[in-house]
Amino acid sequence: DIQMTQSPFSLSAFVGDRVTITCRPSRTISSYVNWYQQKPGKAPKLLIYGASSLQSGVPSRFSGSGSGTDFTLTISSLQPEDFATYYCQQSHGAPLTFGQGTKVEIK
Amino acid sequence: QLQLKESGPGLLKPSETLSLTCSVSGGSITSSSSYWDWIRQSPGKGLEWIGSIYYTGKTYYNSSLKSRVTISIDTSKNHFSLNVNSVTAADTALYFCTRRARGNSDSFDIWGQGTMVTVSS
Numbered sequence: 001d002i003q004m005t006q007s008p009f010s011l012s013a014f015v016g017d018r019v020t021i022t023c024r025p026s027r028t029i030s031s032y033v034n035w036y037q038q039k040p041g042k043a044p045k046l047l048i049y050g051a052s053s054l055q056s057g058v059p060s061r062f063s064g065s066g067s068g069t070d071f072t073l074t075i076s077s078l079q080p081e082d083f084a085t086y087y088c089q090q091s092h093g094a095p096l097t098f099g100q101g102t103k104v105e106i107k
Numbered sequence: 108q109l110q111l112k113e114s115g116p117g118l119l120k121p122s123e124t125l126s127l128t129c130s131v132s133g134g135s136i137t138s139s140s141s142y143w144d145w146i147r148q149s150p151g152k153g154l155e156w157i158g159s160i161y162y163t164g165k166t167y168y169n170s171s172l173k174s175r176v177t178i179s180i181d182t183s184k185n186h187f188s189l190n191v192n193s194v195t196a197a198d199t200a201l202y203f204c205t206r207r208a209r210g211n212s213d214s215f216d217i218w219g220q221g222t223m224v225t226v227s228s
Contacts, residue, residue: 034214043203043218044154050212087154091213095169098154 002026002090006099012107019075021102023088028068032092035064035073038101039084047086048073078104109134111204111219119198119226125191129204129219136185137162142207143187144215145178149200159207160187194226 003026013019023033031051036044046055048064051071061076075082083106088099115127129143136143144159158168160178168176172191180187191198202224206217 032212034212036215043221044215045218046214046216049208049214049216053211055214055216089154089215094167095171096156096213098156100153 001095002029002092002097004088004090004097004099006086006088006102008102009100010103010105012105013078014107015078015080017078017107019078019082019104021073021086021088021104023066023071023073023099025069025071025090025092029090029092031067032090033064033066033071034089034091035062036087036089037082037084038087044087075104080106109206109217111206111217113202113204113219113222115222115224117223117225119194119224120228121195121226122193123226125189125194125198125224125226127189127202127204127222127224128186129188130184130186131206132185136180136187137182140209142167142209142213143178143180144205144207145189146203146205146215147200148203148221149197152200155200157189157191196226198224199226200224 005024007022033051035048038044052064063074065072085101085103110132112130142159145157160166160180177190201221203221204219205215208216
């Protein structure tokens with residue numbers, strides 16, 4: 001199985017800050033990484049697919065980059081509604097696997 | 108607009124069978140661009156992919172659960188289902204049904220609201 005390791009586990013930030021979350025798969029997976037946002041009591045929401053493509057309707061302050069074994073989700077200017085948990089997920093091969101999540105909290 | 112909704116019992120006893128159904132509305136379950144997946148979330152294990160089914164009936168399972176899991180599809184009712192037999196407390200989780208979009212990096216782009224399943228004697 002491909003293990004997805006996210007860092008940091010959690011972070012605190014101010015509104016307006018630039019935030020970066022990293023995801024590293026246990027082996028190379030080309031660009032088959034997707035990113036999700038989950039708020040308490042809700043289903044995850046797709047933000048980025050294929051490492052860098054913005055899902056329709058998602059604000060442009062969200063961006064993704066990377067390939068191979070190093071991927072990044074960036075929020076360029078953190079907004080109050082962005083405080084949530086973020087997950088990466090690989091779709092390179094079965095079983096499809098997720099990172100453990102990064103909780104973004106208000107500072 | 109495609110929507111998914113899970114239904115099924117929320118409380119089970121150990122050794123019973125978990126049965127959930129996902130009703131698909133606003134689109135056809137026979138779409139060639141979609142897989143239909145089940146994912147669960149528990150505090151101890153985070154998000155775990157259970158398996159998926161294509162409209163042809165082809166299934167894919169997570170090997171960690173494969174011996175206990177069956178996913179089926181009913182195209183006439185536009186729904187798909189999950190069965191997990193011999194449940195234990197470890198199967199207590201929030202269960203989501205999802206649409207996985209072929210071509211868009213096989214991403215989970217549509218999710219149901221989730222249904223909580225608790226296994227307790």
